[in-house]
Amino acid sequence: MAFDDLRGIVPAPVLGRRPTGAGGESERHSVDALVARVAELQKKHRERLAREKLPGAPLLRDVVQLPHWPDFVRGVPNGFLRSALFGAIAKGRRRHMSGERVTTLDGLTIIYTGERLDQGDLDVLESLLHTVRLQALGVACSVTSYALLKLMGKTDTGKNRRVLHTCITRLKANAIEIKQDKWSYIGGLIDKAYKDSDTLGWVIVLNPELHTLFAADQFTLIDWNVRRALTGKSLAQWLHGFYASHAKPYPMRMETLLTLAGSEDESPSSGRQTLRKALDALTAASEAHGQPFSYDIRGDLVHVDKKPSDSQRRHLAKKADGLRKRHL
Missing domain, CATH: 1.20.5 (Single alpha-helices involved in coiled-coils or other helix-helix interfaces)
Structure with a gap:
């Protein structure tokens, strides 16, 4: 009121x-x-x-919204960050997937139909989610290309507008079935997308059921400054999202990380070298923005040490308290 x-x-x-x-x-x-x-x-x-809700009278509308996160972060479902759905893939022609199971961590299931998605597509989706979070899901959201490009830290040029248009089209022309924990979603990443004939701005509608992927402990707040600093380094961006979604990362094999990232590098030695460079870039970008991150490769295992977010610290404390009570 x-x-x-x-x-x-x-x-x-x-x-x-x-x-x-x-x-x-x-x-x-x-x-x-x-x-x-x-x-x-x-x-x-x-x-x-x-x-006073009498029979036959219109009921008060139930408003479904995404969580309201601050401007310096982006909210992303964990399933998007712990899988090859938005892969670290090479530029060029993309393969079309038809009802294929995407490589994910255990506990996740993603079946995808559409053109392969990359980290650039995730940038666009993150910006759309960031904009739509301020209103109800399922309601038309009007936003200009200029505003979206500005959110992504890009200049408003003809080339960038064309790339944005291609990404939105690709995000609309797909179908995804995802199950993370007890929550599931079947539908498109964008429900509707069209241009306003008067303003030439975008009108975007997201499926209200997307909110199921933003249940407590099922999404991660990504530090946007760090991600932006890694623009053009797709594997480093993927690693940033992957490790941000874990409060306390456990050691993982280099080959497993590359597979989860959707890497298309067929050379094991080249893939490992690319992974090291991406981890170095992530370490530098994190330190530059006050987010301590370090890694160590022992044999074939990547060990990561990072500073958990406030919500992750609370999760770790809750988990530790639960373990303590079970052993009393």
């Missing part, structure tokens, strides 16, 4: 009351009383609306 909506509901003396005395204590109590009164009136207002 907006503040103006309270006029006529909140008694005028409450809204206009001035603190008495020279001290701030009376003022604080007045503010506390107003906050409590407003909360009470809002509750009564909701209860009245619920009581």
